[in-house]
Amino acid sequence: MPADSRSPAPSHPPRAQTRHPVDRETLPSEALLSVSGLRVRFGGVDVVRGVSFDVRTGEVLALTGESGAGKSLTARALLGMLPREATADGTVLLHGTPVTPADRGRRIAIVPQDALSALSPVHPVGDQIALALRSVQGLTRKDARSRAQQALAEVGITAAASRAHPHELSGGMRQRAVIALATVNTPDLLIADEPTTSLDPTTQDAVLTLLRERCTATGASLLLVTHALDTARSHADHVAVMYAGTIAEYGPTDHVLNRPLSPYTTALLASLPTADTPPRTRLPTLPGKPPTPGETTAGCAFAPRCPRATDLCRTQHPEPRALDQRIVTCHHAALEPR
Numbered sequence: 001m002p003a004d005s006r007s008p009a010p011s012h013p014p015r016a017q018t019r020h021p022v023d024r025e026t027l028p029s030e031a032l033l034s035v036s037g038l039r040v041r042f043g044g045v046d047v048v049r050g051v052s053f054d055v056r057t058g059e060v061l062a063l064t065g066e067s068g069a070g071k072s073l074t075a076r077a078l079l080g081m082l083p084r085e086a087t088a089d090g091t092v093l094l095h096g097t098p099v100t101p102a103d104r105g106r107r108i109a110i111v112p113q114d115a116l117s118a119l120s121p122v123h124p125v126g127d128q129i130a131l132a133l134r135s136v137q138g139l140t141r142k143d144a145r146s147r148a149q150q151a152l153a154e155v156g157i158t159a160a161a162s163r164a165h166p167h168e169l170s171g172g173m174r175q176r177a178v179i180a181l182a183t184v185n186t187p188d189l190l191i192a193d194e195p196t197t198s199l200d201p202t203t204q205d206a207v208l209t210l211l212r213e214r215c216t217a218t219g220a221s222l223l224l225v226t227h228a229l230d231t232a233r234s235h236a237d238h239v240a241v242m243y244a245g246t247i248a249e250y251g252p253t254d255h256v257l258n259r260p261l262s263p264y265t266t267a268l269l270a271s272l273p274t275a276d277t278p279p280r281t282r283l284p285t286l287p288g289k290p291p292t293p294g295e296t297t298a299g300c301a302f303a304p305r306c307p308r309a310t311d312l313c314r315t316q317h318p319e320p321r322a323l324d325q326r327i328v329t330c331h332h333a334a335l336e337p338r
């Protein structure tokens, strides 16, 4: 623990590294992160199979789908955090240039699922943030401590709580501390992998709202990995729905989640209750299971579960194609006459 961690903060805290807040109504159109043909392979088996998407400057992109769809592996590949036995290829550009190891942790930061594993158990949270500031921005000990306290105040953690160790904080407070840690050095991109799974539903939404607000305030983009479509609907500008290591549908949230074109997106949405669903209604569930990694199919991987599957689906892989401002990977996706 740094010796001076409990000294009072100066009355005039140093200025944080700042970037202009994002006006969400007028997001710039250029891609901050551009992912093209990303594959992740375990022992010759492709688990992520040619995924492509962009994250624009200042936007929230949700990567969603069932468990095992390849969402977290995609995120881990971007962070350079794949298991040792995995290999990845494809193109990942940040501001138009390939991502380097030095970008990870500085220009790309992570908000993990488990805050306890991200924080040191032996140091107060304020000290951990001060240390991150000193190592990235080279602040003095005094300035780093002051800025850390400011960063924690921005996520609703008091000066007293900043002196607590992680195990002394509630789950929601810990996740707030991790958000402060991830954003304090103003990265260009945050990758949050199921960041609220371990929290109760009321805290989940508050933490996600805070995460999005901190991104807006610092000008960072957010790649939000979530299995929950309602989370994507509430917090994302764009959504990419993954199935069996590929992207089934990708586009603006309103288009994808209110007017889905992929039968897979439609089936996922049908299994969610809406405000009009009467109590005790039995919701439809997706029949069958996603294919296991390495299980090969001649055609569309969703065909065994898809109510619209035809012989074409069972014999030919569909290619991603542009339709109604989105990308859809389906032979039979088409706009309904309005």
Ligand code: SF4
Residues within 6 Å of the ligand: 262, 263, 264, 300, 301, 302, 303, 304, 306, 307, 308, 309, 310, 313, 318, 329, 330, 331, 332, 333
């Ligand atoms: S390609 Fe065929 S099986 Fe696959 S999602 Fe489209 S309709 Fe269903």
